[in-house]
Amino acid sequence: MRFDDIIIGGGLSGLLCGISLAETGRKCLIVSQGQSTLNFSSGALEFLACEEGVSYEQALKSLPGSHPYSKIGAEHLFVLRAEAAGLFERAGIPMRSDIRCNHWRITPLGVLKPVWMSLSEMTFFSKKDLPEKILVAGIKGFLDFNASFVASGLSEAGVDAKVCEVSVRELDELRDNASEFRSANLARALDGYAIDRLAEAINAESPEVDYILLPAVFGLENGKSVERMLSKLDKPAALIPTMAPSVPGIRLQKLLKKRFVALGGTFISGDNVISAEVNGGRIDSIRTERHGDTRFLAENVIFATGSFFSNGLKATPEEIFEPILHLDVDYSGSHGDWFNEDVYAVQPYLSFGVKTDDSLRVSLGGKTLENAWAVGQLLSGSLPLKSGCLGGVSVLSALYVAGQIKLAAQ
Ligand SMILES: Cc1cc2nc3c(=O)[nH]c(=O)nc-3n(C[C@H](O)[C@H](O)[C@H](O)COP(=O)(O)OP(=O)(O)OC[C@H]3O[C@@H](n4cnc5c(N)ncnc54)[C@H](O)[C@@H]3O)c2cc1C
Incomplete structure (x- = not known):
């Protein structure tokens, strides 16, 4: 079976990437193993945890070069934030946001929290x-x-x-x-x-x-x-939002999936991509657990498999690895350095993820794969809880990669 683009993982980043590509008529496949973190999320998306009155542009300057936002660039991010609003709207999901700075939502503990986009009922x-x-x-x-x-x-x-x-x-x-x-x-x-x-x-x-x-x-x-x-x-x-499961999060997941399928996308759920075939610096095809020997071929492959929570990354006491292809992963130190025993401290493992170049192409054995990309929580460098960039990284990296693929196809 041949597709233009195969996306591995049907969470927020995989679905948005698929929708953006399918909106231009590309033939897309999403394979998704299990529930995504949307089912636990608040229904509000965070871009960066900056204080009231601080613009995103100001806050972006404090991020290290390894952060996905630094790779995408402030100007690009501005355009992509506007694009995201339109994409949610067309999927029948009214979201409210200010393109330049945060607004505040109330958490289940009554605390005010800065957010970028929230469902219109919040x-x-x-x-x-x-x-x-x-x-x-x-x-x-x-x-x-x-x-x-x-x-x-x-x-x-x-x-x-x-x-x-x-x-x-x-x-x-x-x-x-x-x-x-x-x-x-x-x-x-x-x-x-x-x-x-x-x-x-x-x-x-x-x-x-x-x-x-x-x-x-x-x-x-x-x-x-x-x-x-x-x-x-x-x-x-x-x-x-209540404690999980999150009704707004489940609705977001369902509506995004519905939009992807309505655009002609193929969504295989409950299946697990187990391998990919690499030839001449490109991924030719993938295989899944349920489809046995069937090869799914594509021009582009996008890894949207999430972080440890979703099995996009795995850890043993010796190493941290990406389980489908053993893509290059950014992490340092040994087991004892990966986490902090003080649960409220910054946790180093949250910044671990697959290595990418500035276009978010992944690499294998130090060599960049021409047609393979990573998006969402799988990316390294974001320290999501500390910088408050959780959903923003997923949304904007997905649209950034989709944009590059569409441009190359013109
Ligand atoms: C409990 C929790 C609450 C959160 N709340 C918020 C919030 O309120 N606001 C916010 O902005 N962010 C929140 N986040 C962050 C959230 O991770 C992002 O917002 C975003 O939803 C992540 O999307 P993703 O697509 O990158 O990854 P995921 O949501 O992790 O999706 C990855 C998908 O890939 C699938 N997958 C993995 N491996 C394979 C494979 N081999 N084959 C096929 N499929 C595979 C998984 O089953 C999963 O469905 C929360 C995260 C967690 C864990």
């Missing part, structure tokens, strides 16, 4: 314009969202935050079994009139507040339930 505050009186509405018995945590965090930021707990009879059956009372199951039960009654219960608690916050447990498949919920509330309102 908070989009500047630190200066926080509402004065907020009602945080929890759901009775739902342990993955603690309204009191959110309220106490907000109180520290000077907000007058009040808490209530509400419910509707559609949730009673689920509540009997604590392991069933999880965000994705709540989202399945909260539909139609159940939403209207939940909104009524919250409205009854909110006469004296300016704003309402509630857990993100609406709309697994699309944003209709979210719109219904927010439109039935008497006050402006927003959703806050």
Whole structure:
């Protein structure tokens, strides 16, 4: 089977790369082994953790040359940030962002966190314009969202935050079994009139507040339930991510996959790429576990397999390696140097990833492969938690690589 482009990994970076390529009519295949980290993410994407009033351009100057953003370059990143907004829009995913600087979302602990793009139902505050009186509405018995945590965090930021707990009879059956009372199951039960009654219960608690916050447990498949919920509330309102699984993250994954397939892309899920054949400095084909001897041939191969969490990288006490082709990996020291025993300290292993040149082409035995690229969390050099560049690296590296492939094909 022959494709223009094969993408290994169907998380945020693989899907966006595939969509961008398929939008120009290229024949693309995505092979994805398992759940991506989108299923655990907040639904808000971080570009860089810079303070209010600091522009991205200023913040980018402090990054080392090995960071993926430094390889892409500030000017390119500016264009790609605009491109990303359009791509999400066309996939039916309304995201809010400011192309130049961060806005602030509220975490499940009530802490304000800087973000680049967030789903339109999430908070989009500047630190200066926080509402004065907020009602945080929890759901009775739902342990993955603690309204009191959110309220106490907000109180520290000077907000007058009040808490209530509400419910509707559609949730009673689920509540009997604590392991069933999880965000994705709540989202399945909260539909139609159940939403209207939940909104009524919250409205009854909110006469004296300016704003309402509630857990993100609406709309697994699309944003209709979210719109219904927010439109039935008497006050402006927003959703806050819960503990995993993340309903907004699952929805993002589903809608991006749907867009890729609608553009004619082929998505093979539950299969694992196990090898790739290299000839003359190029990858000719890949093989997967389930398809046995079938060779998938392509002009370009993009590795979007994520980091340790998704098996894009693996570690033994002796080495860190990329499991499909043993691509060159950037890491240093021996086992004891890879992590810090203080869990709150910067963890060196988070910056490990496959080695790339400035165009994000990968290398094997020190030689760059002409038609093979890496995108997303698999890339080295990003220290995602310290610099707060998690989803941004995935989105922008994916569009950067897709752009180069499209340009070369013109
Ligand atoms: C728990 C958690 C929460 C996060 N929350 C946020 C957040 O709120 N905001 C934010 O901006 N970022 C967040 N991130 C960062 C997140 O990693 C990125 O935002 C982004 O989603 C990563 O996408 P990716 O495509 O690079 O990798 P992944 O999401 O890791 O996707 C890689 C995919 O490749 C597949 N794969 C791996 N090996 C193979 C193989 N051999 N064959 C086939 N498929 C394979 C995996 O199964 C997986 O589906 C979070 C990360 C984690 C771990």
